[in-house]
Amino acid sequence: MIIFLSDVWFDNLKVISKLKTLFSGYNDFPPIAIVFLGEFLSCPYGYEHSTQLKAALNNLSDILYPFTKLRDACKFIFVPGRGDPVAPNILPRPAIPNSITKDIRDKLGDSVIFTSNPCRIQYCTQEIVVIRQDLVTKMCRNSIHFPETGDIPDHLTKTLLSQCTLSPLSLGVQPVYWKNAEALNLYPMPDVVVVSDHFQPYTRMYQNCQVVNPGSFPRTEYSFKVYIPATRMVEDSQIPNEDT
Template sequence: MGDLQHIRAEVNNAFKLSGFIIRREATTFVAEQLAPLAYAERQKMIDKLTAHLLHQCLSQPVLEKQHLELAYKECQSSGLEESETVLNVIDAFSVPKLCYDSERKKFVKDINVNNSLYPEPKWKAQLLIDRYTVIWQRTIRNKLFAKELLPSMEDENKFQLRKIEVLLSSSSRLDDVIVLGLLTQLTEGKFYLEDPTGSVLLDMSQTRYHSGLFTESSFVLAEGYYDDKVLNVMGLVLPPSENRTTSLPYFGNLNTFGGKSKTLLKNSQSLLKIEAENEDGMLVFLSDVWFDNLKVMSKLKTLFLGYNDFPPIAIIFLGEFLSCPYGYEHSTQLKAALTNLGDILHPFTKLRESCKFIFVPGRGDPAAPNILPRPPIPSSITEEIRNKLGDSVIFTTNPCRVQYCTQEFVIIRQDLVTKMCRNSIHFPETGDIPDHLTKTLLSQCTLSPLSLGVQPMYWKHADALNLYPMPDLVVVADNFQPYTRSYQNCQVVNPGSFPHTEFSFKVYIPASRTVEDSQIPNEDT
């Protein structure tokens, strides 16, 4: 009994240190459960219990026996905590808004968010200021610009990043100038560089362009000399991007991605274990899936048949979902096509029970304007397929986010290659367009580094298009040929148009973080 007394004292002290008042019978219960364990195991369990109860946000610090019974049961089962979701689809309108606190040099969550779709005009400028702040703090600590602790040791490769007001206040010529700013045409045909402190006219007659796609409204590093109120640009380069590991200290354990959990699920050991054990788990991405096309539907049937015995984690269908615009009948046609899809899927019992079917709308799908992020397909159109297949179908926004265990995926249906190339101020002479696009998106921290005239956006929901901190996978479903690129430990993938690429699609395997090209074979061969 002396031993039990000793364990009770251990339990009492541990809970007191965590700020709890624990009832006598609760202490006895815990001591009795822990008695058979060795000292180290006992400490581990006590730590687990206190951590679990601290997460519960109890209304008062007094712990009754029933609290401990429940906590002990939950800690003992190797199950996940309530907030630890294995698969979670996060719509664009619930993505958390993060602000950079320049005093604490950390990101904090903005909790006073009134997410109106049509806010006051200041938010139009605010979305660019927020993007500038994110890119500025990331660039300033890059090894090219970071100031060494010992100035005497400063090497030749260090550059000084200046604000535009420094140039404007100078009456003499300044050489070796590097400025981070927004590339914009303030007057027709004349390019300016703009930051929150001012704007400067650019002379780009001698500019050498580095790799990437430079569009109006993208942030660039301009290198050159300032003379007579004009910045003569010798080199134009994208701001350096930053991999996930480097960004992490500036976010702490904050859930930057979205979803129910308050903390970042990237660090969850139990989810990591599930991810590693599910070696054959996969996510299937198909774009331009025309549910009104007989050939496409027949190929989908083959796909469902092939996956029925080994269901994937999810099949993600990206729009447009009809092969041509039907005018005022568009919604009716889509409703009928989705109902038909439900009928085709219904017999595949294993697939229905184990797999999620996620639908991300395209630009031509009903019934939303061409503004990002765009809402899901209206529930009046999807009602019948949802009734038939229940929770296994999810209609979400474009773009959307998917969290699977510890991995984060950002998915968008957008013809970005065409849009970016058409709006570039300089078309790259060498290199591969998907490489340039990948580098540009991750450098700009957004899925749409285009002016609001080219791609309108809900100002207060610009965070939905955010790519910082870097996700594990970005799916940009585009009409361009399929590709898979990897940059700074982030993979950027285009599954290509399903009907236009001989029915090919992409498969992602989270356990090994690999992307595979797949195709539905031709029956004729």
């Protein structure tokens, strides 16, 4: 299985507590990968943002270290969001710089992977495309004719897959780094597209491709998505409150 969590604030004590529960629950039966999507800090820290993120990632490595089975069998993939350094408002965005991630990479080794945004995960014959971008907000704000029927996830799914791109917007709305623009292509069509957005979680199927939004981890009562490659099923999951 592959786990997707979005807006994972490593500086938030409540989020860290829920992550400990997650790691503990999966330690005996490790998933293939846990994909963390940004932003990784709950608020901007100005000129100290990089320092705060480095400290938060170092703290995460200390939390992960005791879970030996999980560390040995699972990959931890980090996809940056708009507020994470040093990504500008352009797609594709580069990975978080090595100067920030050095400590956690030294401690956890090859089990941690810091990728660009978007990124692609190849598992056996299946391709999974992952992007952290508030596409629903941008699409709704810049629509000339807002749809009057159907729901928003359906319209977004059909727009992305029909146009075969992760950025069906004008360059004035979403600048593109043309040298690496092929990273935004959805042709040939992948098996799964994970569009991490502040919008409510959803899963849609179109032309044998699943489009998934895990939703914001702290804003949706700590819910996340689990993809099972063997059955090609997407499951909704949630970490319960301690008092329930």
